[in-house]
Amino acid sequence: MLIVAVLVVTVGAGVGLGLLAGGDDGESAGSRQQGSAAGTSQAAPSSEQGSSPTPSPTRSYALSKAPQTIPAVRSHTAARGPGWRPASGERVVVSDAGLADEGRLIAGELGLTYGGEKDDVRAGDVRLELKGAKGADPESYSMTVRDGRVSISGPGEAGVFYGTRTLKQEVHDGGTAPEGVVRDEPAKPVRGFMLDMARKFFTADWIEDRVRELGDLKYNQLGLHFSDDQGFRIASDSHPEIVSQQHLTKAQVRKIVQLAESRHITIVPEIDSPGHLGAVIAAHPDLQLRNASGAPTRGAVDISKPESAEIVDDLLNEYAGLFPGSQWHLGGDEYQALVVSNPEASYPQLAAAAREAYGSGAGVADLATGWLNDRAATVRAHERTPRAWNDGFFRNTSVQPDKDIQVAYWTGKEIGARLPVEYLSTGRKVINYNDEFLYYVLGEPQTFVYPTGQRIYEQWTPRVLRGTTAVPAKYDSQILGGSFAVWCDLANSQTQAQVAAGIRLPLAATVQKLWDPGKPKLTWAEFRALADRLD
DSSP, rough: OOOOOOOOOOOOOOOOOOOOOOOOHHHHHHHOOOOOOOOOOOOOOOOOOOOOOOOOOOOTBBBOOOOOOOOOOOOOEEEEEEOOOHHHTTTEEEESGGHHHHHHHHHHHHHHHHHEOOOOOOTTTTEEOOOOTTOOOOEEEEEEEETTTEEESSHHHHHHHEEEEHHHHGGGGOOOBBSSEEOOSSSSEEEEEEEEETTSSHHHHHHHHHHHHHHHHHOOEEEEESSSSSSOOOOOOOOOGGGOOBBBBHHHHHHHHHHHHHOOOEEEEEEEEESOOOHHHHHOGGEEETTOOOEEEEEEEESSSSHHHHHHHHHHHHTTTTTTSEEEEOOOOOOGGGGGSSSHHHHHHHHHHHHHOOOOOOOHHHHHHHHHHHHHHHHHTTEEEEEHHHHHHHHTTOOOTTOOOOOEESSSSSOOOOHHHHTTTTTTTTEEOOTTTEEEEEETTOOOOOHHHHHHHHHTTTTBBBBBBBGGGGGGGGEEEEEEEEEOOTGGGGGHHHHHHHHHHHHHHHHHHHHSSSSSSHHHHHHHHHHHHHH
């Protein structure tokens, strides 16, 4: 009798990748920041992918080791066997026409032949299949390496795509996909990267390179902040007068959107309002907010004027046709009328408009909340889910923000700042943009320093929403995920290439903690070495 030992290895959260840009992680800057973050270890995925074939054993091979990927796979059942490596003439086949894009992509990347929909089985095949238990996470997948073949299955196309990303990393630079079964799924449904392309122009090619990088790392959202005081960076048909000289054409944007969709990445556009509208005001100075003395307020439109809402809604409606994703960022932050000691005295026209709209006790914060709700209604008509920065939500207002507006929590430095628990305790859904860990601000203005992958990897989890302290575990399900963000306050401080190099390891570390927020299995040194090897 042959007795075969099968070892189940649950891999925590720590394997790394740096598939595209090279460069330094900015360790010296990040090391100046101190603090620790509490986190909770996540169990291996609970969703079933259907019965998997038992890996076939043989005495001639050592028990396989877990694959080395970023993010790390959640579990791997080891087995004995040679594993799998791509060879010329081998095929990628699919069970469903809906997986054709995933099949063609991985076939091209690995130098294989795309065989289309096939039921037959050949040596060396990579088979992609839609299959999974009812109610399973559509981003989950299983991958079996057995008998010289690879089978990747999942309940949704996204999960199958992520399985191909795992396979791509396993065989990178002559590597071998280890024998056995991977079962994998993300802890958080929002894994994002946000780019401030308003203050600094980024070329379409650079953004496309980031989309490919994000796809290989299993990110699923790309935020584009394309309107601010310094620029408006996408062509407009409804208001061409506001567009900056350096901008992306709609054809370029459509190509980016198409590439993102092929990587299961949703683009989240942001037209920030009612602040940060300097590029719009430059073409429409009559909309600029002025205080009681007649002095203009930088970047802010006068929300007592119907024309202000009309131009913003024109833009929201126009770009809804360009960005087909389900998400929309409304901004809402840093409206300068609300950073003064007495908004009602400083801006009497706003106070009067608030009383007229919402009653005698209403103030400027109520008017701003009504503005946010109106813009949410505009994008909701296009079946988009709205989000807004946390400092666009105000305490003690008679007008409440609509319940479906998600909180993009980035800071606790604003006037009247509220702790994250204040949002969570009311049932709000929150996305983590913690500026202590996840803000890469060009030029390091104010107190910002370039974040390091090591600090994110060792100290941050999705529950660390503000500063370095985690919110209670009972709120974990309300935290949808997180987003690493590049802000271009001092736009000329770095070139595009320097930005790509600087964010490479932080992006890898961030997605590791969004995929599995538990303590990583690898040390930072091991994670970084793996990232460099996979680059």
